[in-house]
Amino acid sequence: MQTHNLGYPRIGSQRELKFACEQYWSGKIDVTVLQKVASDIRKRNWRLQSEADLDLIPSNDFSYYDQVLDMSLVLGAIPKRYEVLTGQKEQLLDLYFAMARGVQKEDLDLTAMEMTKWFDTNYHYIVPEFTADQTFEFFDDKPVREFKEALELGYSTKPVLIGPLTYLLLGKEKEDGFDKLDLIDRLLPVYLELIGNLVEAGAEWIQLDEPFLAMDLETRAVELYQRVYQEIRVQYPDLKILMTTYFEGLRENLSLALSLPICALHIDLVRDPSQLDDILDNVKSPMSISLGVVDGRNVWINNYDNSLKLIGKAIEKLGEDRVMIAPSCSLLHVPCDLQLEYDAALPPTIKQWLSFARQKLGEIKELAVLAELDSNRKEDPTYIENQRRIEARKRSELIHDENVKARVSALRPENFSRMSGFGTRQQIQKSRLNLPLFPTTTIGSFPQTVDIRQLRLKHRRAEITNDQYELELQTATKKAIQLQEAIGLDVLVHGEFERNDMVEYFGQQLDGFVFTRFGWVQSYGSRCVKPPIIFGDVKRPKPMTVKWSAYAQSLTEKVVKGMLTGPVTILQWSFVRDDQPRKDTCNQIALAIADEVKDLESAGISAIQVDEPAIREGLPLRRGDWSDYLDWAVRAFRLSTSNVKDKTQIHTHMCYSEFNDIIEHIAAMDADVITIECSRSQMELLDAFGKFNYPNEIGPGVYDIHSPRVPTREEMVDLMEKAVRVIPADRLWVNPDCGLKTRNWPETIKALEAMVDAAQTLRQSVSELVD
Incomplete structure (x- = not known):
């Protein structure tokens, strides 16, 4: 042997x-x-x-x-x-x-x-x-x-x-x-x-x-x-x-x-x-x-x-x-x-x-x-x-929480649907947000510089007080808001300087998770992630992001998106317990995210992004097994985002996904705005959205953040012109294809300035594009 x-x-x-x-x-x-x-x-x-x-x-x-x-x-x-x-x-x-x-x-x-x-x-x-x-x-x-x-x-x-x-x-x-x-x-x-x-x-x-x-x-x-x-x-x-x-x-x-x-x-x-x-x-x-x-x-x-x-x-x-x-x-x-x-x-x-x-x-x-x-x-x-x-x-008593299990068991169909259909919501949101044609935004994070990483490390090691830590984070957040306003972005983000990783950050604030010091795995190239370990039933003890989103919104008259990671992605990018079905764990996470979404809305946040870059990644390899997974994955997303009013705009983000064969399920998620990766594939992914007649708004990523290369305004305009051929202009957003945490500030600023210029060019020539 x-x-x-x-x-x-x-x-x-x-x-x-x-x-x-x-x-x-x-x-x-x-x-x-x-x-x-x-x-x-x-x-x-x-x-x-x-x-x-x-x-x-x-x-x-x-x-x-x-x-x-x-x-x-x-x-x-x-x-x-x-x-x-x-x-x-x-x-x-x-x-x-x-x-x-x-x-x-x-x-x-x-x-x-x-x-x-x-x-x-x-x-x-x-x-x-x-x-x-x-x-x-x-x-x-x-x-x-x-x-x-x-x-x-x-x-x-x-x-x-x-x-x-x-x-x-x-x-x-x-x-x-x-x-x-x-x-x-x-x-x-x-x-x-x-x-x-x-x-x-x-x-x-x-x-x-x-x-x-x-x-x-x-x-x-x-x-x-x-x-x-x-x-x-x-x-x-x-x-x-x-x-x-x-x-x-x-x-x-x-x-x-x-x-x-x-x-x-x-x-x-x-x-x-x-x-x-x-x-x-x-x-x-x-x-x-x-x-x-x-x-x-x-x-x-x-x-x-x-x-x-x-x-x-x-x-x-x-x-x-x-x-x-x-x-x-x-x-x-x-x-x-x-x-x-x-x-x-x-x-x-x-x-x-x-x-x-x-x-x-x-x-x-x-x-x-x-x-x-x-x-x-x-x-x-x-x-x-x-x-x-x-x-x-x-x-082990560490694993089981009967209150969490009872909450999942009590779910009803109304927990999985918004109050009104997208058409009604869209008109209400357009009136409330008052955004221009081809609104510009980013996916969420801004560069995690050495200074920011060192700041979090000092805080973790108790080398600085919590007040000192938060003051530095406020300074970084304020600079990010001012920079976005100066560049001319329409919908802003707070930058996520307090966050180490889009999954780990949330797992650290949820019961049922544990973490490692050196549990790194490769995601791509030099990009390594440290997945949380889900060992037991999941619940949210207290709000996780409201404080920083509310602070950022207080700094500007423009819309600032609340930024959350979706339940399927938290599940997929964690090491998941193997003693119960994955969909049960996903519903537990979804309820925790739903609580956070509701609190963000109550704090006056008018746009909330719940990222699901991993939803297609979770597909079983055999097509015959897709239906069950897609059913519970889409329902988990809807569970996490359906408890808000029509006026609150729900965004989601997906990257590196071939959508052609699951486009109906992407539509069934019923996000008001979806942002997707499209730049490396030269907008090929949009073909699925055009053929299906995707009903909601969409932001096809116009530049590749995984490369240090900064695209020109003309390249971005060209990509968006391809998008206009398959998606009506009044449903298109302009954005990078993913978060910017791995980039540096000079290339980020240069790329975003080109992106805003591209959006302005598109607005000026929209009649020609539509014709």
Whole structure:
């Protein structure tokens, strides 16, 4: 029985990679220093996994920014606009980061590649761009370099590659008239060359990630899977291929996966334990099955009893030699090490229920040892301690609040609907707010400068008094209001200087949440988040944002939006309790947000934004499972926003979402204004809103805040002109595509000034646009 891991967090336990990348981008360190930080992280990760006594540890799971972008560079799938940077291989990282972030210099202005969510996670990947004349070449030997690097350190690793079909399916056709799957005959030879280089370097196993096998596949993709993997096997008959699937069960693709000429198939038994029986009944010798029994997406300790039953069933059917034990997916999605949580920030009672990436490595090995003990395992101290913790969590009084449960049970249909329809509300709100055509606003946050972060840190460490802290926050908020008025924005925000993170901030004020000091996970590039842990029933003890929203509104005659995070996003971007249905937890959060919305309205806030950037992210991977999720997710949003008067304008924000197939459900949320990401996709997302005839108001993001590049007024006008072709001008807003907390002030001011200029230009030419 073998143990292995699919991938390990690459940010470093203290976010070393984040800080090194940001220093490199700002010119504070050179490439040699950055590469040394990266090398140290890889070395540490290999050592930790080796010390955990795993049989197979991965290489090429490290990335400076994103593993899909890595693969694009390896395969030479470099959009033509970056050709000016491809000539000097010694500066490969500059090309790489330009593709991820864009670049804007005096003599060079390149937009970033599109970014979107990795399946149903909060991780973002850089979307490959394909054209009909797309070519591929073995451009960067990163997988080979890192395999050799590990080998020199004494680690014989399992190189990890995104499988060829999944790579194509992750990409986007950038012109009409062809199917990206048409490119497989050009792509496959490069994959074969890459694999050949790994084999020549000494790789015995290669992990090919094919998560699309857990998705709905069209007939052509099914046929290509069979052909592609047969060609790989013919070319390399002795290579041990481990194909990984995750985030869902194989279902109708089970027979396809089992028919492929691979040595081992990995399945996610956390998401779909029921698939094991079908797989064991149909798998043919000599294929091994890798059992993903340790949760790679959540932080709760493994219930050894449940996992051992699955492992035992597989051993009984296949024998120990054909069973592998692993996490359900890459450990990229969980924090690095629970041992770093050394103080009272994480209560010991709850800490004993948790397991982070390093601890999950131990769980894998312990499960393998216990599986070999068979009937004697219940006398083993490791098993006994595990079951004690599982039972302690079930019985804990910390988890359950009967008042919260009763409030959810008492919900009625009227709790999920506004008083009047949108048409009535819109007229009332237009009269009250008196906004111009193409009103301008931002999504919420303003730059979180070093000074602001240091201020919060000093307050947390009690180095300054609460009065001193609040005075500084008032100063920052006042400056933000004055700046927005000077720029000419129509609907203002208070800047959120008191907030560390859009989810963590709210979780810290809600019962049922706990937090970590170092529980960071990568969201995209150098952006790391520290998800709260929802361990019990959720309620709001007191108002959370009213004080700062009311203060900001007192500083101006203009409308200042109240800013909240929606219940689905708080759920999705937290580590959620696994002892009750997710929709029940979501309704508890929604009631807490509804209380806050009502208090904001009572405080005189006339526009309230309840952000739901994660609502599409939560969609099940299989379309047949969407209906139930969308029903409770939309209802949770409506529960959080329906208890206000018609005159109060409800906004929501979503980013990096393909809306075409769920547009009716987005409309059913019934927000008065929705702001969405549209700039990287050049307004492609608006097609769905136009075809569906989306009834409410919409703000398509006109510039990409995830790139330091500042767009021109003309670019923004051009994007909005595309919007006017599908959405009536009197229902359009002008705004960035997301919050501005990660940007700096000079580029923020410059971009917002251009945005306001663009709105003014649009107002002057609106008659021509409409015509």
